[in-house]
Amino acid sequence: MSIKFLPPLRLLNPSPPATRFPLMNVGLSINTRRSIPIFSRVFPFKFKYPGYASQFSTRSFRPGPTGSRPEFSRRTGSKPERGEVRTSKSLVEDEAEISDWVSDLRTSSFRGRFISEDESDSDMGRRYGSKRGPARDRDSGSNRGGGREGFSTKRRRESDSDEFGEPTRRRTESTFGPPRKNRGTTGLQNEKSGRGERDLWFKRDDKRVKGERGFIDYDDEVEGGEGERKRLMRNPGGLVNREESDDDDGNGVFEKNVLSSTGLKEEFDMKDRPSMSTSSDSFMSETRFDQCSISPLSLKGIKDAGYEKMTVVQAATLPVIVKGKDVLAKAKTGTGKTVAFLLPSIEVVVKSPPLDRDQKRPPIIVLVICPTRELATQAATEANTLLKYHPSIGVQVVIGGILVATPGRLKDHIENTSGFATRLMGVKVLVLDEADRLLDMGFRKDIEKIIAAIPKQRQTLMFSATVPEEVRQICHAALKRDHEFINTVEEGTEDTHSKVRQTHVIAPLDKQFPLLYVILKDHIADDPDYKVIVFCTTARVTGLVAGLLGELNLNIREIHSRKGQAYRTRVSDEFRKSRGLILVTSDVSARGVDYPDVTLVIQVGLPASREQYIHRLGRTGRKGKEGEGILLLAPWEEFFLSTVKDLPITEAPMPSIDPDTKKKVERALSQLDMNSKQTAYQAWLGYYNSQKKVGNDKYRLVELANEFSRSMGLDTPPAIPKLVLGKMGLRNIPGLRSK
Ligand SMILES: Nc1ncnc2c1ncn2[C@@H]1O[C@H](COP(=O)(O)OP(=O)(O)OP(=O)(O)O)[C@@H](O)[C@H]1O
Numbered sequence: 001m002s003i004k005f006l007p008p009l010r011l012l013n014p015s016p017p018a019t020r021f022p023l024m025n026v027g028l029s030i031n032t033r034r035s036i037p038i039f040s041r042v043f044p045f046k047f048k049y050p051g052y053a054s055q056f057s058t059r060s061f062r063p064g065p066t067g068s069r070p071e072f073s074r075r076t077g078s079k080p081e082r083g084e085v086r087t088s089k090s091l092v093e094d095e096a097e098i099s100d101w102v103s104d105l106r107t108s109s110f111r112g113r114f115i116s117e118d119e120s121d122s123d124m125g126r127r128y129g130s131k132r133g134p135a136r137d138r139d140s141g142s143n144r145g146g147g148r149e150g151f152s153t154k155r156r157r158e159s160d161s162d163e164f165g166e167p168t169r170r171r172t173e174s175t176f177g178p179p180r181k182n183r184g185t186t187g188l189q190n191e192k193s194g195r196g197e198r199d200l201w202f203k204r205d206d207k208r209v210k211g212e213r214g215f216i217d218y219d220d221e222v223e224g225g226e227g228e229r230k231r232l233m234r235n236p237g238g239l240v241n242r243e244e245s246d247d248d249d250g251n252g253v254f255e256k257n258v259l260s261s262t263g264l265k266e267e268f269d270m271k272d273r274p275s276m277s278t279s280s281d282s283f284m285s286e287t288r289f290d291q292c293s294i295s296p297l298s299l300k301g302i303k304d305a306g307y308e309k310m311t312v313v314q315a316a317t318l319p320v321i322v323k324g325k326d327v328l329a330k331a332k333t334g335t336g337k338t339v340a341f342l343l344p345s346i347e348v349v350v351k352s353p354p355l356d357r358d359q360k361r362p363p364i365i366v367l368v369i370c371p372t373r374e375l376a377t378q379a380a381t382e383a384n385t386l387l388k389y390h391p392s393i394g395v396q397v398v399i400g401g402i403l404v405a406t407p408g409r410l411k412d413h414i415e416n417t418s419g420f421a422t423r424l425m426g427v428k429v430l431v432l433d434e435a436d437r438l439l440d441m442g443f444r445k446d447i448e449k450i451i452a453a454i455p456k457q458r459q460t461l462m463f464s465a466t467v468p469e470e471v472r473q474i475c476h477a478a479l480k481r482d483h484e485f486i487n488t489v490e491e492g493t494e495d496t497h498s499k500v501r502q503t504h505v506i507a508p509l510d511k512q513f514p515l516l517y518v519i520l521k522d523h524i525a526d527d528p529d530y531k532v533i534v535f536c537t538t539a540r541v542t543g544l545v546a547g548l549l550g551e552l553n554l555n556i557r558e559i560h561s562r563k564g565q566a567y568r569t570r571v572s573d574e575f576r577k578s579r580g581l582i583l584v585t586s587d588v589s590a591r592g593v594d595y596p597d598v599t600l601v602i603q604v605g606l607p608a609s610r611e612q613y614i615h616r617l618g619r620t621g622r623k624g625k626e627g628e629g630i631l632l633l634a635p636w637e638e639f640f641l642s643t644v645k646d647l648p649i650t651e652a653p654m655p656s657i658d659p660d661t662k663k664k665v666e667r668a669l670s671q672l673d674m675n676s677k678q679t680a681y682q683a684w685l686g687y688y689n690s691q692k693k694v695g696n697d698k699y700r701l702v703e704l705a706n707e708f709s710r711s712m713g714l715d716t717p718p719a720i721p722k723l724v725l726g727k728m729g730l731r732n733i734p735g736l737r738s739k
Contacts (some may be wrong), residue, residue: 283335283624285315292318294343295350301388302343311336313488317461318344326460326483328435328475330467332497333618334594335488337463338382341368341431346386348429348459349402361419363426366402367454369447371437373406375592379433380404407438407446414453427454432478434591435462436471436611439478451478465618466495466611494647495614500621503652504631506638509704509711514657514665516545516604517552519630520582522655523600524554531575531598532582535616537605539586540683544676544712545604546584551668560586591615594622601629606691610643636704639693669713677709678718684708685720689728702735 287310289302310318313331320327321344331337345366352365368383370376383402405413413420430451432438438447460478464471472485489495496502507515516534524530534549536542539560546558557571575583576595583589590612598620607613613631620627630652633640641649685705689695694704709717719739725731731738 283311283313283332285310285312287315293322293347295347297389298343298346298350298386301386302339304388305385307339311340313337313463313486314340314343316486316488317341320484320486321345321459321461322347324459326479327486328462328467328472328479328483329486329488330464331488332495333465333615334497334622336623337465338379338433339386341433341461341463342379342383342386345402345429345431345461346383352428361423362401364401364403364423365426366429366431367410367424367427367450368402368404368431368433369407369410369438369450370404370433371406371443371591372588375433376404376406378592378594407443407450411446411449414449421453424454428458430454430458430460430478432460432462433464435464435475436466436468437464437591439471439474448477466614468611496617496647497621497624497627498648499625500617500627500629502617502629502631502647502649504633504641504649505652505654506633506635507654509634509707511657512604512632512634513545513548513669513711514662515655516602516632517549517554517665518655518657518661519602519632520549520554523628527599529579529597530582530600531579531595532600532602533589533595533598533616533619534582534584535590535601535603535607536584536586537608537687538680538683540676540679541605541687542584542586544672544680547672547676548665548668549582549584551671552664554582555580556582556584558584559589561588587612587616589616589619593619595619596622597625598622598627601627603629603631606633606637606640606688606694607631608691613640613644614647634704636694666713672712674718677712677714680712681705681709681714681718682720682724685730686728689730698730698733699735702730702733706735 288308289310290299292310294302311331313329313335316331317327317329317340321341329337329340331340345368349365368376368379370379383404414424432447437443460480460483462475462479467485467487475483505515505519520532520534523532534545536545539562542558542560543562546556549556557575559568559571559575563571571583572593575581579597583595587608592615601617601620603613603616607616617627617629620629629649631640631649685701688701688704689698695701706717717735717737719737720730722731722738725733725736725738730736
């Protein structure tokens with residue numbers, strides 16, 4: 001598989017000097033934990049280590065009206081505070097499902113042209129002495145920031161990874177205004193926490209001003225099926241589901257090259273790390289982008305995107321990242337993490353010395369890894385937005401690029417594409433988006449390979465809405481020891497948004513289809529502008545539920561691995577723009593997908609993990625909006641609630657199912673074709689077989705599967721191929737029929 005580089009855009013003019021970062025006023029409480037290996041501690045107000053003391057002013061923090069704690073508890077290193085290494089359960093299908101959503105992005109929308117011009121004419125080049133010649137890692141050869149440990153040194157049980165699907169982001173349109181291109185202002189500008197703000201002071205003390213130029217080159221590929229395959233090899237129970245999604249483990253490779261920017265940048269130091277006001281759900285800071293040391297051309301792109309103020313995670317991480325620190329950042333869903341890692345990464349490209357224009361293979365300077373192709377696409381789209389004006393700055397020399405990729409294909413290229421490994425030697429910034437997902441067993445081997453293929457001397461950024469303890473324990477594999485853990489989720493508050501009401505309904509399987517119908521009907525009656533996502537456990541079960549709801553005349557769309565790329569892209573776009581629609585989906589849509597204004601998220605059946613519950617729920621209540629989440633479980637799945645007991649999930653009053661509704665649902669079920677029930681049954685069995693708490697007792701598992709079969713209106717459970725039963729370890733279990 002080869003990577004084709006499309007002609008990049010031309011840069012026209014050097015950019016004027018960037019503004020510095022004088023003041024950062026963030027409107028939210030942030031926990032920034034500074035951690036140092038061995039002495040991992042939380043220093044909410046006081047920074048014990050001299051290196052940081054110099055960065056933070058001794059000014060007292062002004063507490064917010066809530067009198068809350070300070071922000072930025074910072075931790076360096078990732079020594080676990082407590083708690084065991086949580087095992088992760090291997091599964092299953094859907095993370096590779098998204099693979100082909102984005103083929104349209106191979107089109108010219110991302111293409112530009114590259115015209116190399118004589119740099120000597122560049123005003124910037126004259127003034128700031130930009131060098132020509134091959135890009136090089138200025139810091140190569142040393143690892144001043146501290147060592148990184150290999151995965152092998154970390155404890156983690158390999159047998160059970162507990163996540164299985166991560167979707168993607170897409171953000172062509174914002175809930176806060178017209179499509180990005182036309183947006184002038186956004187509602188976000190008005191979304192202040194209003195609760196006790198504190199100032200963040202920054203001081204520029206290393207006043208290096210440089211010319212910069214960049215070349216963005218982007219190759220987005222299908223997510224790594226390989227890692228998933230390996231994972232499933234270890235977990236035969238997952239094979240059934242994986243087989244469901246094998247068909248979309250796309251081989252498509254598409255790319256764009258965007259010639260990026262030149263900007264003049266003054267480096268800044270953060271003098272003070274101020275406190276934030278404490279609205280646990282306000283995600284906006286008081287800091288405007290134009291107060292920051294960002295190249296003016298990026299600022300123009302930001303303005304066009306309708307962004308004026310930074311979100312809290314952006315304000316919290318930018319000053320640390322631009323100082324060159326490794327960062328592990330945790331911020332709630334839908335709070336702008338993508339821009340948080342892209343913006344400073346772009347600045348690194350912009351600052352890099354120019355390449356010899358004859359260089360055929362410009363190095364990759366920033367490597368962004370996302371678990372799914374869709375997420376990679378969204379990140380690239382966001383990068384494109386931020387880089388919108390960079391092509392006009394007239395840079396004549398390509399100096400390097402940004403590559404957004406999924407782990408599997410990236411690994412393939414490292415192994416099979418000639419010259420690719422050399423290009424990777426230019427990597428200065430590695431970003432792991434959805435870091436916890438990328439570090440779990442499904443991807444870890446690929447990530448190890450990738451990390452081995454890029455320079456040790458680099459900056460690494462990891463972002464996610466969930467950072468479980470085991471990730472903190474293994475993150476040294478990628479991060480320097482003195483990295484900072486920036487947690488924007490205030491300690492003592494939930495990982496979910498308080499504006500999202502969460503309830504659970506416990507009902508036996510035979511009641512679940514009618515209940516789902518009643519819940520949806522009620523919601524539609526309440527809110528004519530409804531926009532609902534229904535998450536199901538596997539692709540096949542998703543197909544079945546979609547079929548059923550369609551038979552019941554609800555306005556539904558479905559997205560899962562069994563649907564082709566063009567269909568998914570179309571449905572995804574439609575759902576993004578529409579109201580009055582229900583999206584029935586598997587976990588391909590669980591992480592990162594940026595659908596605006598989702599009013600309700602329903603999760604049917606056991607979520608693969610606590611993290612997966614949080615990410616799925618995070619499809620609603622984005623950018624500070626309200627939302628609702630309902631978790632529909634069978635009584636034997638109730639144990640899951642203990643894994644999310646810190647979240648405010650209350651018991652919902654049991655909706656009543658009248659006899660007519662019951663009959664209507666039964667009739668609709670009887671209309672569904674037998675094949676969809678058979679495949680759903682098999683997939684259901686595979687999914688729960690891989691869920692330790694359910695799958696450990698095979699006899700009980702089969703009883704439950706047959707209960708599910710009856711809930712679909714079948715008197716006799718469908719027969720399953722012997723081979724599949726063997727792989728699942730279910731041969732000779734009473735109650736199963738084989739063929
Ligand atoms: N400073 C900003 N002002 C206004 N909107 C912003 C800003 N930064 C990002 N956004 C928008 O906020 C939305 C959510 O951003 P993003 O998808 O990056 O969130 P996230 O934190 O990565 O979510 P998830 O955890 O679900 O992946 C996007 O539509 C994005 O365009």
